[in-house]
Amino acid sequence: MSVAGIGFLENSTNSNYILFPNPTSDNVTLDFGNMVENATISIYDVTGKLVYTINNLSGNLFQLSTSQLSKGAYIVNIQTKDSNTSVQLIKK
Secondary structure, three states: OOOOOOOOOOOOEOOOOEEEOOOEOOEEEEEEEEEEEEEEEEEEEOOOOEEEEEEEEEEEEEEEEOOOOOOEEEEEEEEOOOOEEEEEEEEO
8 A cells, every 4th residue: 555645634633533642652542433343553654664554443442552663653544444544643
């Protein structure tokens, strides 16, 4: 998957998802806002390389450790049956 042409949500929020804290140095929480089933979270570095994927998430909150990520900018792609959203994540 290429990241070219993906728009970023400046505040790391949209009407359905909140990713916080952002920037982060440790864990981030993804709040789906409501229950989702079979969601996929994919994290890409700035070159478009897939660095982390989590499949089959269900629930409304998910906590993600960023300890395996180097400092820098990432694109978090959140895919559910109803939407496909990309959010920028900064690891400091």
